[in-house]
Amino acid sequence: MPADDELRALLDRDAIRDLARRYAHHVWQNDLEALVALFAEDGEMDPGTRPPIRGHAALTEGFREMIGGAARFLPFVQQHVVDVAGDRATGTCYVDLRAEVERKSMIGAGWYDDRYVRTPAGWRFASRKIVLGFFVPLADGWVK
């Protein structure tokens, strides 16, 4: 029989990976309410392009401004490395991005630096910080 803690850790990692899968799913489907619900009550998003956004009310407003407008964001979740330590965890989750911004076909790539927390309702994002290596019009490529 596998040890209990091995199985518990496996369940934890799957639940944490599901946060990243559903994050991308909700961005594609533009479901901002479901997106915000993936964060802890005091969870934080750091988009890099503006100061970090903290808490459900601010996240709802921030996501509406960032992805609720005319631009469309179509993220693909890539390799997601997760390390669990009790009721906290950290992860690096790569992202391959398509987007439509100002009538341009965009391609991007980078990763999220994530922290996760176990809450009574399950694992949630404690914080996400996106680090984009490039985000450019497809036709231009990313090497300058």
Added chain:
Amino acid sequence: MPADDELRALLDRDAIRDLARRYAHHVWQNDLEALVALFAEDGEMDPGTRPPIRGHAALTEGFREMIGGAARFLPFVQQHVVDVAGDRATGTCYVDLRAEVERKSMIGAGWYDDRYVRTPAGWRFASRKIVLGFFVPLADGWVK
């Protein structure tokens, strides 16, 4: 000890995600027999470009027409969100697509709306419906 039903659900989700992984694998390798075997006997594929195809015999013929010819399809499976309810499950499985069609390098993106069923032989596709947001020559980009 994690609860039995948590572990059973985890095994179910992994088996279901494996259907999508192997689907893409068999498309890449053009193994149509193995591809069809991922569907239930009365499983259905809805390619969007033609009426839904139902049952192993029709699927074999349909996949031969769609992907057994000169065009090559190179799908990459992305985030796969799965919800299990007993012996049935639903899922949304994103896809990033490369293809070679009429000597053009194509790029596409979208998702599969999936239903799965537990059979005596394991989980199988009950139905797949592909929803492509774009599928265009790489050089052209996808924003019109």
Added chain:
Amino acid sequence: MPADDELRALLDRDAIRDLARRYAHHVWQNDLEALVALFAEDGEMDPGTRPPIRGHAALTEGFREMIGGAARFLPFVQQHVVDVAGDRATGTCYVDLRAEVERKSMIGAGWYDDRYVRTPAGWRFASRKIVLGFFVPLADGWVK
């Protein structure tokens, strides 16, 4: 209660998939020491472009030559099909590649033919062989 061997196999597959995730992570972050540590002591890498490289010392030197220089490689791990047989396993792990080579934005796609081995320290790569279907400047596309 799920059977012990089902749960053991699930843990094995997750550990094996983690090898591929961390391989890509370490390539992105250019952490060659961590990359080599994913291989068994006598593990082998077959890059296709040169003879296979075997053992930690040779791998360290080989990876330094291949990915430690001016070119940057940004791999995304895709569907990873794994079959475990006791303390050995095989897998096919698809890869979607971005790279910066000689100031060009490159895109590639293919897969790794993998063998894995269970060691006292956990699963490790016994061998990896990369099979690239294309690896071309983004602007050129891959169909010739």
